[in-house]
Amino acid sequence: MSAPETPSAPIDPEAWLAAYAPSYSLHQHKEAPIQSCRLSVVLNPASGAKQGRALWDNVGAPLVRFSQQLAGGDWLEWAGDVLETRAAGDGERVGRDMRQRWKSESSSDGRREVLVVLGGDGTVHELLNGLLLNEEGRVERTKDVDLVLIPAGTANALYFHLFPPEAAAYPPSLPASPFYSLLSFLSRAASPSLAASPHRLPLPLALNTLSRPSLPTLRTLTTVVSSTALHACLLHDAEALRASHPGLERFKLAAQQNASTWWSGTLRLRSGSQGPPSVYDPASRAWRALGNGKNDVEIHGPFAYLVGALVSRFEPSFVVAPFRSPLSPLAPGTSAHEAATIDIVAIRPLRHAPTRRRANEGGEDGERAAREAFVGRIWGVTGEMYDGGKHVDEVYDEGEGEEGEEGRTSVVEVFRCEGFEWIPTATENLKTRLVCLDGAVHDLGYDATGAALPGTLTVEALGTAGADAGTEQEQEGQVRVWA
Ligand SMILES: Nc1ncnc2c1ncn2[C@@H]1O[C@H](COP(=O)(O)OP(=O)(O)OP(=O)(O)O)[C@@H](O)[C@H]1O
Known part of the structure; x- marks a missing residue:
């Protein structure tokens, strides 16, 4: 399986979507958004073939900005900042800082937290441990969080589990293949009819x-x-x-x-x-x-x-x-x-x-x-x-x-x-x-x-008690992943 080449300059999102991801429409935002989202982007510059930065700057960020621009509203809050992990094990600190920040914020703002992760399985593992385990090693769920994965590691097991390369819907060698999770999120999250879709799965x-x-x-x-x-x-x-x-x-x-x-x-x-x-x-x-x-x-x-x-x-x-x-x-x-x-x-x-x-x-x-x-x-x-x-x-x-x-x-x-x-x-x-x-x-x-x-x-x-994918009765503090 050969990985697609990462573009060396920012893409034109409209042309790129038409050429490589025609089944994903980013024009769903005409309906009133179900819930606004705040995007945080975490990037491991050292994982895999060190393509995380280029994947984000040249494809991920242009797609997010294009989606924001199409919506003409504020369903998706992202000011352009990227949190880079600084050393081995640093993903845990990034997750912990996020948990502390969310704990100190008022929970009534109604936004959904969306975490884009550019790295491999190790980066996801570290982030989740920082985000969900407290100082006593107990699971402490603060807010609902949706993960969007962009595979920038070596094995990327979780990503390819969700998007099996043998499935006809997820050809692994297309330029769109590292972005199936992001495209799923951008094309479905803002729409009341699509956000309850089975594409937001409880994370195992x-x-x-x-x-x-x-x-x-x-x-x-x-x-x-x-x-x-x-x-x-x-x-x-x-x-x-x-x-x-x-x-x-x-x-x-x-x-x-x-x-x-x-x-x-x-x-x-x-x-x-x-x-x-x-x-x-x-x-x-x-x-x-x-x-x-x-x-x-x-x-x-x-x-x-x-x-x-x-x-x-x-x-x-x-x-x-x-x-x-x-x-x-x-x-x-x-x-x-x-x-x-x-x-x-x-x-x-x-x-x-x-x-x-x-x-x-x-x-x-x-x-x-x-x-x-x-x-x-x-x-x-x-x-x-x-x-x-x-x-x-x-x-x-x-x-x-x-x-x-x-x-x-x-x-x-x-x-x-x-x-x-x-x-x-x-x-x-x-x-x-x-x-x-x-x-x-x-x-x-x-x-x-x-x-x-x-x-x-x-x-x-x-377990994911109360976390029936896509239902209205969702418990706070669940982690789901866009697939
Ligand atoms: N700035 C950094 N410099 C060096 N190492 C880092 C940095 N940021 C994170 N790391 C470490 O990089 C390691 C590798 O990350 P990760 O496991 O995500 O990628 P991988 O091993 O290439 O992919 P996979 O786990 O999918 O096989 C992790 O142990 C992480 O702690």
């Missing part, structure tokens, strides 16, 4: 709690992924390759360094308010309930792969959790009545009988040989993730799966639940303890004396 969010021996508990919000095992370790190693390999290839190199490792530990799936966790069954292509609905369900390692995903993909065409996609018939609902969920994608090598035999029978050498031999499977699954997410339907051949499950043992397990806990078997080896939260890698810690409780990661999908 999860609250992660890291309980670590000898360190304070850490709480972080995620919008993309909470992972451990291969994914967390490859993210850890990829960071060291950022300077030499600025593009996506650094993730592939880092994956090779970790593919033959297995991670021991227990995955505890929470039984939620709306029922037990479920597992995807490739035979029926449907979810099957796990457990009795009262107790949590424990899944024991070793794991070769273990991610909790809120979105369908981690790169434009790397579809790890296809049932999260808005295009999937198994997509989670966005209604306020449904509990928020997270999908877990796991590979447990010992479900494969030949691997199990080799690992159990040959001592240390046998286990090493089993791990080496299983690497081919990992690449097979990875290839299917890049091929639209076919891995979820892959089963082992007759005689190669779990006992009593002839021909039905899936290579990959997909669970859906309202929350989960990861309790690794921690050792002095750092990689046994790493977790990745939206790209940021954390150490769950290790107490060699064995006196402290082991480090754990607890992940809770956050």
Whole structure:
């Protein structure tokens, strides 16, 4: 997939819209605006290929000004200012400053806050943590906020989850492709009939709690992924390759360094308010309930792969959790009545009988040989993730799966639940303890004396109570994204 070239000079909005985005009309403002909006623009100048500034100055800002000019009124307040993040981690400060400002303002002005973000997933992650988590690490919702995303990062998982490149409506190589969220907002937000459209979606969010021996508990919000095992370790190693390999290839190199490792530990799936966790069954292509609905369900390692995903993909065409996609018939609902969920994608090598035999029978050498031999499977699954997410339907051949499950043992397990806990078997080896939260890698810690409780990661999908997309009875303080 090749990204479109960023214009080197400001566009003529009318000609550009006619040529590249004819299905988006910015002439909706003849109707009385439903609610005026105040735009804040946050830009990470260092993310991805450092195109954020050019994307905004040459396309985003001209489109916003054109929309303001067409409306002839003040539905969209933006004076031309852009908040740039100044250093690594600075997005959190920008979000925090915004939260403090909104808290101190009178809430009766009736404006909707709209936040345009030019950056990658890391920038969105930092901003939301500053915006929604208070000093005690508790979620504190101040005002409704609408996000408009302009992908200026490397992976841009959240953006491409909302605008899947394989969907006919969102061709990825058109000059308009980084602006689908902005165009959706500009063409619909001012019109009473269109603002209640399903294009303003509740943002998927999860609250992660890291309980670590000898360190304070850490709480972080995620919008993309909470992972451990291969994914967390490859993210850890990829960071060291950022300077030499600025593009996506650094993730592939880092994956090779970790593919033959297995991670021991227990995955505890929470039984939620709306029922037990479920597992995807490739035979029926449907979810099957796990457990009795009262107790949590424990899944024991070793794991070769273990991610909790809120979105369908981690790169434009790397579809790890296809049932999260808005295009999937198994997509989670966005209604306020449904509990928020997270999908877990796991590979447990010992479900494969030949691997199990080799690992159990040959001592240390046998286990090493089993791990080496299983690497081919990992690449097979990875290839299917890049091929639209076919891995979820892959089963082992007759005689190669779990006992009593002839021909039905899936290579990959997909669970859906309202929350989960990861309790690794921690050792002095750092990689046994790493977790990745939206790209940021954390150490769950290790107490060699064995006196402290082991480090754990607890992940809770956050609901959007009262946030039925587009209804009138919306609760204050919800985050939605224009799609
Ligand atoms: N002015 C700056 N100078 C250096 N780093 C910055 C600056 N502003 C923000 N950052 C950092 O840039 C990092 C990368 O941002 P981000 O994650 O959005 O982009 P990315 O990694 O290229 O894309 P993606 O997360 O979509 O793969 C973040 O860790 C952020 O803290």
